[in-house]
Amino acid sequence: MEEQLSTKNTTPPVSVPAVPSHRHKYEFFKVVQGYLDEAARLIEVPGYITTILSQPKNEIIVNFPVRMDDGSIRLFKGYRIQHNNLLGPFKGGIRYHETVSLDDLKALAAMMTWKCALMNLPLGGGKGGIKFNPNEVSRAELQRITRRFFHALGGNIGPETDIPAPDMGTDAKTMAWAMDTYMNTVGQLFKQAVKGVVTGKPVASGGTYGREKATGQGVVHCITEWAEDNDVNLGGATLLVQGFGNVGSNTAVLLSKLGASTVAVGDHTGYLYNPEGFNPHKLQDYVKKNRSIAGYPAGKPISREEFFRLKADIFIPAALENQVGVEEAGWLQVRLVAEGANGPCTPEGEKILLERGIHILPDILANSGGVTVSYYEWVQNKRSETWTLEEVDSRLEKAMKRAYREVTEMARQKKCTLRLAAYAVALQRLAAVYGEREIFP
Ligand SMILES: NC(=O)C1=CN([C@@H]2O[C@H](COP(=O)(O)OP(=O)(O)OC[C@H]3O[C@@H](n4cnc5c(N)ncnc54)[C@H](OP(=O)(O)O)[C@@H]3O)[C@@H](O)[C@H]2O)C=CC1
Numbered sequence: 267m268e269e270q271l272s273t274k275n276t277t278p279p280v281s282v283p284a285v286p287s288h289r290h291k292y293e294f295f296k297v298v299q300g301y302l303d304e305a306a307r308l309i310e311v312p313g314y315i316t317t318i319l320s321q322p323k324n325e326i327i328v329n330f331p332v333r334m335d336d337g338s339i340r341l342f343k344g345y346r347i348q349h350n351n352l353l354g355p356f357k358g359g360i361r362y363h364e365t366v367s368l369d370d371l372k373a374l375a376a377m378m379t380w381k382c383a384l385m386n387l388p389l390g391g392g393k394g395g396i397k398f399n400p401n402e403v404s405r406a407e408l409q410r411i412t413r414r415f416f417h418a419l420g421g422n423i424g425p426e427t428d429i430p431a432p433d434m435g436t437d438a439k440t441m442a443w444a445m446d447t448y449m450n451t452v453g454q455l456f457k458q459a460v461k462g463v464v465t466g467k468p469v470a471s472g473g474t475y476g477r478e479k480a481t482g483q484g485v486v487h488c489i490t491e492w493a494e495d496n497d498v499n500l501g502g503a504t505l506l507v508q509g510f511g512n513v514g515s516n517t518a519v520l521l522s523k524l525g526a527s528t529v530a531v532g533d534h535t536g537y538l539y540n541p542e543g544f545n546p547h548k549l550q551d552y553v554k555k556n557r558s559i560a561g562y563p564a565g566k567p568i569s570r571e572e573f574f575r576l577k578a579d580i581f582i583p584a585a586l587e588n589q590v591g592v593e594e595a596g597w598l599q600v601r602l603v604a605e606g607a608n609g610p611c612t613p614e615g616e617k618i619l620l621e622r623g624i625h626i627l628p629d630i631l632a633n634s635g636g637v638t639v640s641y642y643e644w645v646q647n648k649r650s651e652t653w654t655l656e657e658v659d660s661r662l663e664k665a666m667k668r669a670y671r672e673v674t675e676m677a678r679q680k681k682c683t684l685r686l687a688a689y690a691v692a693l694q695r696l697a698a699v700y701g702e703r704e705i706f707p
């Protein structure tokens with residue numbers, strides 16, 4: 267039992283580098299474009315389509331000053347990348363993290379285009395963020411940074427233009443501040459009902475039931491389908507979870523209801539191991555209160571390498587991109603990597619995993635439950651409706667299972683990886699619309 271293992275961990279929080287320092291600079295946008303080009307060759311898409319999709323439509327950069335608690339003024343740089351809006355308004359999260367960069371956000375915005383197309387949503391792709399560490403500012407500073415950022419973005423976003431949502435370092439509260447700022451600036455000018463300007467809001471402020479757990483729920487639907495296809499019993503399965511925020515913790519909690527057990531977890535402060543299995547509810551509550559897993563009593567501190575070398579059934583990366591490179595792919599002893607995070611495996615890492623017979627559920631499929639339920643929230647805001655949790659859950663389940671089947675069928679037909687198959691399904695949808703519009707007569 268977890269409680270019996272309670273060796274008190276008094277280790278102070280240590281910052282664990284996201285990737286070992288000898289690793290090359292990771293060109294995330296190039297990597298994502300590489301997948302698109304490969305998928306385009308696979309399904310023979312006309313060259314002009316990949317040319318259009320090779321860069322974002324708009325790259326918005328704003329510099330804005332914020333008064334900090336000590337009275338000083340600090341200048342922040344914020345981004346909103348609008349990749350593509352062929353299928354509908356730009357859509358995607360806002361990331362607050364010290365690693366935020368233009369290149370990464372371009373990659374993440376492009377991935378939103380593929381994700382929305384794959385899920386057959388009438389939405390395009392976007393992503394934004396600010397480069398700073400949200401754990402190092404007070405709550406009042408966080409609110410002022412958010413309000414200044416959304417004020418600076420002004421009319422570049424809107425319920426029919428570009429709809430942000432939470433991503434790393436942001437949550438429902440951030441979205442409530444964002445909506446309020448927009449309502450009192452741009453919304454005032456147009457006298458519009460503007461709840462739909464952001465999704466992932468608190469339920470009382472126009473959010474939807476089920477959004478908070480949606481990404482984790484989607485990961486779990488994909489894992490369940492994979493388990494069925496591969497005759498794996500999830501009861502008693504063991505999990506390694508990297509990142510215990512929204513995606514990691516909800517995935518662990520939902521899988522525990524199917525009998526799976528989380529034996530190791532990690533975040534930027536370090537990694538913890540508990541062979542008996544953590545209680546994911548308690549750990550989730552602890553992280554909500556303490557902002558990290560550091561000091562959680564029911565686990566033994568281990569190194570990042572020890573974490574990756576543990577024998578388990580499923581690895582769920584739910585933190586940053588570029589986590590599974592050549593080294594980690596050689597270390598992992600699991601049957602499945604289910605990508606809760608965006609871009610956690612490098613192409614070289616993926617190749618090694620597949621050669622070693624480790625399956626991968628790719629990000630744009632596995633973590634698409636979040637944006638799918640964001641879409642449900644946006645529809646409810648448009649129609650002034652409130653759907654029950656059961657309705658949201660049941661729609662999400664159908665949508666995830668349909669997407670999983672489409673991707674596995676494409677992979678079978680084209681004899682390709684699930685990642686390329688997911689890109690191919692998405693690209694096929696976009697190509698059909700470009701074709702119908704005959705934009706270059
Ligand atoms: N939220 C959503 O709906 C969706 C999120 N995603 C993706 O899922 C991933 C996680 O997002 P989300 O759960 O929302 O973010 P959260 O901010 O809620 O959680 C992120 C987690 O990652 C950890 N982390 C940060 N840096 C490191 C590091 N260097 N090494 C190990 N762990 C680290 C954080 O730890 P700490 O707090 O200690 O920094 C935290 O536990 C991201 O890739 C995001 O793009 C994808 C689809 C939708």
Ligand SMILES: O=C(O)CCC(=O)C(=O)O
Binds near residue numbers: 431432608636637640
């Ligand atoms: O819910 C959304 O709109 C965005 C989710 C997101 O940022 C992602 O899927 O990476």
